[in-house]
Amino acid sequence: MKNQDSILIFGSSGQIGKSLIRKFTKNNYKVIAVTRSIHRKGYQIKTQSNYGYLELEEIKSFTEESISKLMEKSSICINLIGILYEKKNNHFNLIHTDLPSLLSKVASKNSLKQFIHLSALGIESATDSKYATSKINGEKKVRQNFPSSVILKPSLVYSVDDNFTTNFMSLLSILPVMPLYYSGKTKFTPIHVSDLANIIFRIVEKKISSETIECIGPEVITFKEIILKILKSINKKRLLFSLPLFLAKINAKLFELMPKPLLTMDQLILLKYDNVISNKYKTNFDLKMMANKKFDDEINLYSFNWTNGGQFSKKKDNGDK
Numbered sequence: 001m002k003n004q005d006s007i008l009i010f011g012s013s014g015q016i017g018k019s020l021i022r023k024f025t026k027n028n029y030k031v032i033a034v035t036r037s038i039h040r041k042g043y044q045i046k047t048q049s050n051y052g053y054l055e056l057e058e059i060k061s062f063t064e065e066s067i068s069k070l071m072e073k074s075s076i077c078i079n080l081i082g083i084l085y086e087k088k089n090n091h092f093n094l095i096h097t098d099l100p101s102l103l104s105k106v107a108s109k110n111s112l113k114q115f116i117h118l119s120a121l122g123i124e125s126a127t128d129s130k131y132a133t134s135k136i137n138g139e140k141k142v143r144q145n146f147p148s149s150v151i152l153k154p155s156l157v158y159s160v161d162d163n164f165t166t167n168f169m170s171l172l173s174i175l176p177v178m179p180l181y182y183s184g185k186t187k188f189t190p191i192h193v194s195d196l197a198n199i200i201f202r203i204v205e206k207k208i209s210s211e212t213i214e215c216i217g218p219e220v221i222t223f224k225e226i227i228l229k230i231l232k233s234i235n236k237k238r239l240l241f242s243l244p245l246f247l248a249k250i251n252a253k254l255f256e257l258m259p260k261p262l263l264t265m266d267q268l269i270l271l272k273y274d275n276v277i278s279n280k281y282k283t284n285f286d287l288k289m290m291a292n293k294k295f296d297d298e299i300n301l302y303s304f305n306w307t308n309g310g311q312f313s314k315k316k317d318n319g320d321k
C-alpha cells in the first residue's frame, strides 16, 4: 500500500538532496532516499534526517522494474540526478534525457501524485552545449510522459556543501592569480540551497502541478563579482586577469584530463551564456515563493574555513564599515 506522505528522492546524496531530506523529515514527511551506493553515501544521507523518518534504498541499475518497485511505496517523486561533466559511461544524454524520461514514464504508470524534476536555468540559448541540450531534451520528455510534472530550473545553487563556492575558496587560497573567462562578465542569479529546499517544500505542500519554474535568488551577480566576494570573504587578495578564449580552451582541454575536472570545454561554452531568467517561464518570486538569502551573508558563514587561522582568524578591516 502507498504511504501518501512519503517522498521518493533520486539523487538524494547531492547538495540539494541532503537539504531536502532535512526539510521534509523535519516537517514529518517520510523520505525514501535512493542512492547507487549505500556503502559510499549512506552515512552522509542518514545523518540528515531525524530518527524514523528516513528509508534508504540502493539502486544498482535503472530499469522499469527496479524504479517501479520503489515508486509503489511512494506518491511523490523528486528527480535530482545530474552530472556536471561526462566521464566513461556517464553521458549527458543518458543522465539528463533518457533517465528523466524513464523515471517520468514509470511515475505516470504508477499514478504518482506529483513528479518534480530538476533541470537548469539559462540553457535555452546554449544550443552549442551538450549539457544544455541534454537538459532541454530531458524537460521535453518529462513534460510528455508526466504532463502535470513540475520542472524546476535553478541558477547556481550554493552552500557549504556545494561544488562551486567551496572549490573556488580552495583554489583562491592557494593560487596567486585567477583567470577570468569571458572577462568574468557572465551573469548568475545564485540561490541558497535552503531557499531552494523551501521552494520545493512549498510545491509539495500546495500540490502545485503543471508548472515550469525558474528558481533564482535575490541578486544578479557577474562571475567576476562572485570571485571578488569570495576573495573578500576569505580575506585574500589575488590578481584577476582576463584569459583570451584560445588560452581558455587549452586550459579546459588540460583540466578535462583530471578525474574531477575543474573546467571542461562544455562548461566553457556554457559560461558564454548568462544564467539569468528567460522571461519565458514564471519564477519562484512570481509564485510568491521568496528566496531572500544574500550571497555575501551566506558565504561569510562558512568562508572562515579557508581564511588563514581558520575559525580563530580575525577579519581584516577592509575599510567599508
Ligand SMILES: NC(=O)c1ccc[n+]([C@@H]2O[C@H](COP(=O)([O-])OP(=O)(O)OC[C@H]3O[C@@H](n4cnc5c(N)ncnc54)[C@H](OP(=O)(O)O)[C@@H]3O)[C@@H](O)[C@H]2O)c1
Pocket (backbone or CB within 6 Å): 010, 011, 012, 013, 014, 015, 016, 017, 034, 035, 036, 037, 041, 079, 080, 081, 082, 083, 090, 095, 118, 119, 120, 121, 153, 154, 155, 156, 157, 158
Ligand atoms: N547545484 C547547482 O548549482 C545546480 C544548478 C542547476 C541545476 N542543478 C540540478 O539540480 C539537480 C541536483 O543538483 P545537486 O547539486 O544536488 O547535484 P549533485 O550534488 O551533483 O548530486 C547529484 C546526484 O546525482 C546522482 N548521480 C550522479 N551520477 C549519476 C549516475 N550516473 N546515475 C545515477 N545517479 C547519479 C548522485 O547520487 P548517488 O551517487 O547517491 O547515486 C548524486 O547525489 C541536478 O539535476 C542538477 O543538474 C543543480
